[in-house]
Amino acid sequence: MRLGILRMQHLLQLLDAPPEQYRPLVAELAEAQVEAFCKMYLRDRRMRNLIVVDDYIAPYLQTHRMGSNGDGFAEITELKRMLAASEKMSRAELARRTDMPIERIPLMRISALLIDYIASALGAEMLWAPGATLCDGIAYDYAEEKKYIASSHDFDRDILASAASMAKRYMCGKKKAEALQATALKLFDLLKKEHGLSGREKLLLQICTLLHECGRFISMLNTAESAYHIIMSTEMIGLSHREREIVAQTVRLSQLHRDELLAHSARFVSDKSEDTLLVAKLSAILQLAGGLTRTQEQKVGNIKLKRKERELVISVSEQVSTVVERGFLKDSAALFTEVYGIEPFIRRKGTDGN
Numbered sequence: 001m002r003l004g005i006l007r008m009q010h011l012l013q014l015l016d017a018p019p020e021q022y023r024p025l026v027a028e029l030a031e032a033q034v035e036a037f038c039k040m041y042l043r044d045r046r047m048r049n050l051i052v053v054d055d056y057i058a059p060y061l062q063t064h065r066m067g068s069n070g071d072g073f074a075e076i077t078e079l080k081r082m083l084a085a086s087e088k089m090s091r092a093e094l095a096r097r098t099d100m101p102i103e104r105i106p107l108m109r110i111s112a113l114l115i116d117y118i119a120s121a122l123g124a125e126m127l128w129a130p131g132a133t134l135c136d137g138i139a140y141d142y143a144e145e146k147k148y149i150a151s152s153h154d155f156d157r158d159i160l161a162s163a164a165s166m167a168k169r170y171m172c173g174k175k176k177a178e179a180l181q182a183t184a185l186k187l188f189d190l191l192k193k194e195h196g197l198s199g200r201e202k203l204l205l206q207i208c209t210l211l212h213e214c215g216r217f218i219s220m221l222n223t224a225e226s227a228y229h230i231i232m233s234t235e236m237i238g239l240s241h242r243e244r245e246i247v248a249q250t251v252r253l254s255q256l257h258r259d260e261l262l263a264h265s266a267r268f269v270s271d272k273s274e275d276t277l278l279v280a281k282l283s284a285i286l287q288l289a290g291g292l293t294r295t296q297e298q299k300v301g302n303i304k305l306k307r308k309e310r311e312l313v314i315s316v317s318e319q320v321s322t323v324v325e326r327g328f329l330k331d332s333a334a335l336f337t338e339v340y341g342i343e344p345f346i347r348r349k350g351t352d353g354n
Contacts, residue, residue, distance in 0.1 A: 001033045005054065005111050012110070019109065020087070026113040034121045040169070047122040050115065051130065056108040057115055058129035060098055072129045076119045079127060083112050156203055159238035163207045166234055170214040176293065181209035183303060184289035190305050190312075194340050195281045204243060205282050207236070208250045212290065215255070224255035246279055253283035254290060257331060284339040291332025292346075312344040 008026060017025050052058045057079075062072050086094050086109065095102040115127070143149045167177060188195070188202055195201075215227030231248035239247070292303065292314065304315040333344045 001037060003030055003033060003114060005056065005107050005114070008110050008114065009107060019106070022109060023113055026110060027117045030114060030117050034118055038121060042122070047124050049126045049128060050119055050122070050124045051128050052115060053130070053132055053134065054111050055133065056100070056104060056111040057127075058131070058133075060100070060108070061127065061129035062131050063099065072131060074127045076116070076125055076127065079112065079116055079119070083109075083116060086112070155238055159203065159236065160206060160210070162237040163210045166236065167210045167214060170211075170217040170230060172211065172213045177210050177212065179293040180212055180286075180289055181206055183292050184209050184285055186303070186305055187285045187289055190307065191285070191340065191342075194342075195285075197278070197281065201278065201282065204247055204250070205285065207239075207247050208254070208282060208286050209289070211247065212251055212254070212286065215251075224252045227255065228252040242275070246275060246282070249275075249279045250282040250286060253279060253335070254286035280335070280339050284336040287332050288336040288344060291329055294332075307342075310342055312342050314344055314346045316346065 008029060011029060012022060012025060015025065052061065061074055089097070091102055091105045094100075094105050094108075098105075098108065100108055118124075119127070140149075144151055167174075184205055185202070188197070188205055211227065211231060213223070213227075214230050215223035215225070218226035218230065228248045228251065231244060231251060236244060306313045306315065329344065329346060337343050
C-alpha cells in the first residue's frame with residue numbers, strides 16, 4: 001500500500017493542513033487502501049499484533065518503556081495516550097521528551113497517527129518494535145546471499161505459505177495442487193542430470209503447482225493469460241520481480257496446447273536467454289505433471305517413474321484407470337519431449353506393453 005510517511009507528509013503539505021487536523025486527514029487518506037486490504041486479504045481474521053519497522057515510532061518504543069511489557073513493546077492504548085499527550089506539546093518539547101531530532105517530529109506524529117489508524121482498523125491490541133530497520137534487512141540479505149552468515153530460519157516456508165495464501169484467495173483447488181506438486185517434484189528429482197537446476201528452481205516449481213489454476217478465478221477459457229496477469233500483479237514475500245516473472249511465465253506456458261505452443265512460443269518466454277531455458281524446463285515438467293493429474297488425485301500415490309534411455313515409463317496400479325491420462329498424454333508431453341528429448345509412456349503394473 002502506498003502509505004509511506006514521507007508520501008503522507010507531502011499530501012498533508014499540499015492540503016496546507018495544520019498539525020491539529022492531521023488525525024482526521026491521515027485517517028481519510030488511508031481509509032480506502034486499508035479497507036480494501038482488509039476485505040481482500042483478512043476477511044474475518046483479526047490481527048492482534050503489529051510489528052513496527054520505521055525510523056520514528058520503533059526507536060521510541062525501543063528506548064522508552066511505555067508499559068509493563070518491556071522495551072520495544074506497547075499496547076495500543078499506550079500509543080493512544082502518547083498521541084493525546086503529544087498533541088498538547090510543542091515540537092521542541094516533544095523532541096526533548098522523545099530524544100528525537102526536532103526536524104523529525106512531524107514525521108513521528110504522522111507515523112504514530114497512521115499506526116494508530118491501522119491498528120484500529122485491524123483490531124490490533126499490541127505493538128512490537130524489534131529494533132530492525134530496512135537498512136538492516138538489506139545488509140542481512142546481502143550477507144546471506146554471499147554466505148557470510150547462515151540463517152536458522154526457513155524462509156522457503158514463508159514463501160510457500162505466501163503462495164498458498166494467494167492460491168486460496170484465487171480459489172485454487174488444494175487437493176489438485178497437492179497432487180500436481182507431488183508428481184512435478186518426482187519428475188524434477190528424476191531429471192536432475194538433465195535440467196541441472198538447484199533447490200531454488202525447485203522452490204519456484206512448487207510455487208507454480210500451487211498457483212497453476214489461479215487463472216480460472218478470472219476466466220475459464222483464457223486461464224493461461226489470466227494466470228500470468230494475476231501472478232505478475234501480486235507481490236509474493238521472498239520472491240524477486242525476476243523470479244515472479246519466471247513463475248508467471250511457467251504457469252502460462254504450461255497451460256498452452258500444442259498448437260498454441262508452436263504459434264506463440266516466442267511471446268511466453270523472458271527476454272534473457274538463461275531465463276528462457278529455465279522457463280522451458282520448468283514448464284515442460286509442470287505441463288506433463290498437469291496431464292498426469294488431470295482427474296483423480298488418488299492416482300498420484302500410485303505413480304512410479306522410471307527412466308529407460310530416452311523414455312520415461314510412468315507406472316500406475318492395475319486398479320487405476322488411465323484412459324483420460326493416456327488420451328491427453330500426447331498433448332501434455334509435447335513440450336516435455338521437445339525440451340528434454342525424452343518420450344513418456346503410461347504403463348499399468350502387471351502389463352508388458354507401454
